Amino acid sequence: MTSFQVDTNGYYGQFGGAYIPEMLYPNVEELxxxxxxxxxxxxxxxxFRALLRDYVGRPTPxxxxxxxxxxxxxxxxxxxxDLCHTGxxxxxNTIGQILLARRLGKQRIIAETGAGQHGVATATVCALMGMECIVYMGARDIERQAPNVARMKMLGAxxxxxxxxxxxxxDATNEAIRDWINNPIDTHxxxxxxxxxxPYPDMVARFQSVISEEIRAQLKETTGSELPTKVIACVGGxxxxAGTFFHFLDEPSVELIAVEAAGEGVLSGHSAATTQLGKDGILHGSRSLVMQTNDGQVLEAHSISAGLDYPGIGPLHAHLYKSGRGRYLNATDQEALVAAFDLARMEGIIPALESSHALAGLGQLELSPSDTVVLCLSGRGDKDMQAYMTYMESK
Structure with missing residues (x-):
């Protein structure tokens, strides 16, 4: 039977591993x-559980x-x-990792961020624990995610x-890795x-697995069964x-559906649909599917959503895609915008642009009354109001 857990060498099937500069070897080995x-x-x-309950506000509904x-x-x-503290x-994940960093004796924290949500979450836990925090963020993302930049700075990052x-x-990830190489002793x-x-892909998946752990318990209470027929989530990295799928990986009756960002169209040259466009390669320390030229140069990804604007995908997802265990769809910028407004006007919930891609995936499925679908609404749309207002003005 195919395993969907990481093996002792850090691989999911053929994907994963640790391809790192020699300077980082001690840090990664210690982890x-x-x-x-x-x-x-x-x-x-x-x-960890006490902070998730009392600080983050879990379980989420x-x-x-x-x-x-x-x-x-x-x-x-x-x-x-979207109802978690920080949005x-x-x-x-940042709660889990800051507790880990403290036990490893680290005093300085660095992070990368796209949409700014991870940056805000890192700045939040650093403030909570009294640690120094440096967040690397693409200059373009700083412009389009200004509210989150302000939040990070207010939190002391x-x-x-x-x-x-x-x-x-x-590019933010590249800069964070450079920083880590220059500060290997005191920095996590x-x-x-x-x-x-x-171990990052496995470690982050374990911290996020609280999502599917709660889904199983909540579904049992609501429907009498722990197992949905389908779970859906958006995918950048x-x-x-990973958290939504984790406790369903070995439940073959549950279909795992991920939705990537097609940008202006999968073949437009302005896309982030890695499973459709990527080839085996190494990016940011692991072997996975990577959008690249024939000679291995990493291509620029595009999505209206800063959190999905990434030319790779986590090795677990590459394995789920290649093995056929996961189904990987994609949605364009336009489809994500339409889905966001649909949810806002049908359910009174304004989703993040990332989550809107998952919502756009619903229209690509053949659903029936016998289906129980759980969709991870990964974040709220406060940070994306400028994009939403621009869309409204264009109508």
């Missing part, structure tokens, strides 16, 4: 050798979306990660612009998605999807 022991300590789990269900002639539940699922390449998430890098060298 690899200690992360599972630390995470499984009763004291760690007690502190599993909301039956009545009008959306009527439209698609099925039962659709929204997992309300997205990202804080589940230093926001460093990435001025190279497309000035988006890929809180990676925000299921990307990077092993893929952390909210």
């Amino acid at each position: 690899r050798n200690r992360y599972l022991d630390i995470i499984h300590e009763p004291g760690f789990q007690q502190e 599993l909301y039956f979306a009545r009008r959306l269900s009527e439209r698609y002639n099925s039962r659709i539940f929204l997992k309300r990660e 997205a699922h990202k804080v589940n 230093r926001v460093e612009p990435a001025l190279s390449g497309s000035q988006t998430l890929k 890098y809180i990676i925000g998605s299921v990307v990077g060298p092993h 893929g952390s909210n999807a």
Whole structure:
């Protein structure tokens, strides 16, 4: 039987591993050798669970979306990660990693961010724990996600612009890795998605797995069964999807559906649909599917959503796609905008542009009344109001 958990060498099938500069070897090895022991300590789990409950506001609701269900002639539940403290699922991971960093004796935290949600979540936990925080963010993303930049600064973080390449998430990650190479002793890098060298993809997935853990319990209470027929989430690097899928990976009756950003169209040259356009390659420390030229140069991704604007995908997702366990759809900028306004006007919920891609995926499925669908609403739309207002003005 195909395994969907990481193996001892840090691989999901053929994807994963740790392809890192020699300077980072001690840091990554320390993490690899200690992360599972630390995470499984009763004291760690007690502190982690208490903060998720009392600080983050978990469990997040599993909301039956009545009008959306009527439209698609099925039962659709929204997992309300948008109601987490800071406005997205990202804080589940940053709480876990800051507790880990503290146990490793690190005093300085760095992070990368695209939409700014991971940056805000990192700045939040650094403020909570009294640690120094530096967030790298593409200069272009700083412009289009100004509210989140202001939040990070108010929380005490230093926001460093990435001025190279497309000035988006890929470039911010490059800058964060450079910083880590220069400060290997006192610094922990809180990676925000299921990307990077092993053990990050597994570690982040474990911290985010609280999403699917709660879904199973909440569905049991609501419907009598722990298992939906389909779970849906948007994918850039893929952390909210990894968390939503985690406790269903070995349940073959549950269809796992991920929705990538097609940008202006998969073949337009302005897209981030990695499973459709990517080839095997190495990006930011792991082997995965990467959008690249024939000679291996990483291509620039495009999405209206800063959080999905990434030319790779986490190795777990590459494995789910290649093995056929996961179904990977895509939605254009325009389709995501339409889906956002549909949810706002049908259910009174304004979603993040990232989550809107998952919502746009609903229209690509053949749904029936016997389907129970859980869609991860990974974040709220406050940060995207400028894009939404521009769209309204264009109508």
